[in-house]
Amino acid sequence: MTHAQVLVLVGSLRADSVNKQIAETAVSLAPEGSTAEVYNGLAEVPFYNEDIDIPGKVPAAALELRAAAEQATAFLLVTPEYNGTIPAVLKNAIDWLSRPYGAGAVSSKPVAVISASPSGNGAKWAHDDARKAVGVAGGSVLEDVTLTIGGTVDKFGSAHPRENAEVSAAIAAVVAELVKASAELATV
Incomplete structure (x- = not known):
């Protein structure tokens, strides 16, 4: 079985x-035999612009995002609501990962979304x-997850979400489904 790598x-x-x-x-609840990693460079990625998305002009931060996404076998998007x-920072990441059109780093890879707000x-x-x-960017969104x-x-109050057993269990289930879908894709 291929090692599942979830990019968050x-x-x-x-x-x-x-x-x-x-x-x-x-990340802490990724099942055995898989890894999950939060991508911390989204603030440095400039807004998507086709004029700079050409060989030799792609900004380093966008190249780094794409390289991390290429290594991933699945994606977890965690979003507030603005x-x-x-x-915009999440939409911008999706825009960069959707290119080149039809062959972007997110293309055909399993994706799940968790959202949270007060x-x-x-x-x-x-x-x-x-x-x-x-x-639309090409990710394979897990419909039932x-x-x-x-x-x-x-x-949560001042507590970390990991301290809430119900929420932790729900998050673990989402990550487990991503890893499962990633493994199923690897066997196709």
Whole structure:
């Protein structure tokens, strides 16, 4: 069996973001025989622009993102909701990974999305928009694998999400499904 490598992209750049903590929890819960890693360079990736997406002009930060994505066998997107949709930093990462068109680093690889917010909505709109955007970009979105976490302030307080057994179990299930889908793809 091929070693599953899950690349985790977080839509929040804030150091103490609950979404970043959820991503850390996902990394710590990766099943045996797999690895998960949070990509920490999204803040440096410039906005996608076809004028700079040509050999010799692609910014180093975009090349690094693509290289990390090429090594990944699956993707986990963890997103808050900004003004009713996904944050620009996450959408920008999807845009860079969708190119070259039809052969981007996310193409045909399993993808799942976790969203979280203080509202009871659980960033559901961002969740749906992230799934749509990465699917259009060529990712193989796991249809039955969804997790939205609402009421994060009340649910976690000052605690790390990993300290909530119910949430940790749900995150572990998402990562396990990604690893399973990655393994199934490797045998095709």
